[in-house]
Amino acid sequence: MRDLFPVLHHDFAIPSVFDDFFNDGFFSGTAQxxxxxxxxxxxxxxxxxxxxxxxxxxxxxxxxxxxxxxxxxxxxxxxxxxxxxxxxxxxxxxxxxxxxxxxxxxxxxxxxxxxxxxxxxxxxxxxxxxxxxxxxxxxxxxx
Incomplete structure (x- = not known):
């Protein structure tokens, strides 16, 4: 997910909710x-x-x-x-x-x-x- 924001420096903290949305959450196929x-x-x-x-x-x-x-x-x-x-x-x-x-x-x-x-x-x-x-x-x- 961080690759989508190339202008951000590596020390800038993007909340994990973005990564979770694409990796562990919405598209993962887990039933909620x-x-x-x-x-x-x-x-x-x-x-x-x-x-x-x-x-x-x-x-x-x-x-x-x-x-x-x-x-x-x-x-x-x-x-x-x-x-x-x-x-x-x-x-x-x-x-x-x-x-x-x-x-x-x-x-x-x-x-x-x-x-x-x-x-x-x-x-x-x-x-x-x-x-x-x-x-x-x-x-x-x-x-």
Missing amino acids: MTMPKCDIEDTGTAYIVTTDLPGVLKEDIHVSYDQDVLTISAQHEDKKDDQQQQTNYVCRERMNTAFQRQFVIHNIDASGIKAAFRNGVLKIGLPKKDPQPQEQAGTIEIQ
Whole structure:
């Protein structure tokens, strides 16, 4: 990577992120799981967390709520059998994947939490203990 910058002296430190991007990271063929995207909606009486988890099995998902922290995690291990070992892959990116997302959400009635997983979308309903009316956001003048 340093050869792309011939005007730089050898004592100038180029961050290793450039070398890692081209050598060890993006083009290396290693499987990386990106964090799933989450939406959190406030309905007034509950929070609804919606997470896209395409390709993840329901059995691989774990959801917990403990001490005001909602944790969503999944782990999938690709089990190899004899047929897969004989396959000559040109590119293989779907292997073992894992992720974990955590959100601090206060004022939740933990006994009423419900979760459903359909068509690759996880929806979690978190009912509030003490629902409060939402204050309307006001405009702040910039001086």
